[in-house]
Amino acid sequence: MSGTVEIEIPARADYVSLVRLVVAAAAEMAPSLEPSRVDDLRVAVSEATTNAIQAHIRSGSTRPVRVCCHCSNGSVVVTVRDEGPGFDVDALPEMPPPESEARLGRESGMGISIMRALADNSSIDSSPEGTEVRLAFLH
C-alpha cells in the first residue's frame, strides 16, 4: 500500500499540532512502521513545520506552508516546504556542551539537531526562495 497526503497550512503556530496529527495518522496506516517511530516522526515533523512557520512570520509572507507525507511499503517520507528567506545550513551554530554555563543560555536552536537525530535520512535544501526539509523514516 502506498499513498500521499498533502496539506497546506497558514503560517500560524496553532496549526503545528494539526500537521502532527495528520502526518501521524497517515504514517500509522503504513505497514510495519513501529509506534515508537511514529513518535519520532511526530517530533521531527513538528520541528520542521514550526521552523517553516517561523520563517514565514519573520519574512512577513502570507503564503501557506506545504507539508507532503508519502507512505509506502518501505518508508514514510515527509517534505516540509516554506517560502521564507532561507538560511545557510552549513553555518548553524554548534550547541555548547551541556555541562557548560553557556548551554543554559541556549533555549532555542535545537530543532534541526533533533530532526536529524530522529529521522533515518534527512536533508535541508535552503535558498533565498525558500527551504525544503525532507525527512525519511524507514520501515
Added chain:
Amino acid sequence: MTVTIRRREKPPWTVLSVGGDLDVVGAPDLRQAVVAAVADGSRRLALDLSELDFVDSFGIGAVVGALKRLRQRGGDLALVCPSPRIRRVFEICDLDRILALHDSIDSLLEPSPVGSAGATSGRGRP
C-alpha cells in the same frame, strides 16, 4: 491538544504537573508557570511530565530556561519523566547529563543515598 499545568507542593519540592503538548504553543505557558513559582519563593522545582503527550525543542527550551532561572537563584530543577518517548527527546539534547530524571514522584521524594545525585535514571548531574 494544548498544554495543562497544575501546581502543588510536595515539600521540599514545588511540583508543576505538565500535561498535553509542550510545543511552540504550550512552551510559553510553562515559562510563565515557572516564573510565577520562582517569584513565589520556590527554589526546588520539579516538572512532572507523567501526563505529557508531546515535547519538542520548544518545550525543551522552556525546561532549559527553568533550569537556568533556578540555578541563578541557588535552586534546582528535577524532572519526573517515566515515558521513554518523552525522555528520548531530552536525551537527544544531552539534558539527561545535567538534569535529574526520575521515574516517579515517589522516587523524587525518596531520600537520596549518600553520594548519590538523587536521580533514578539518566546520566546524573555535574
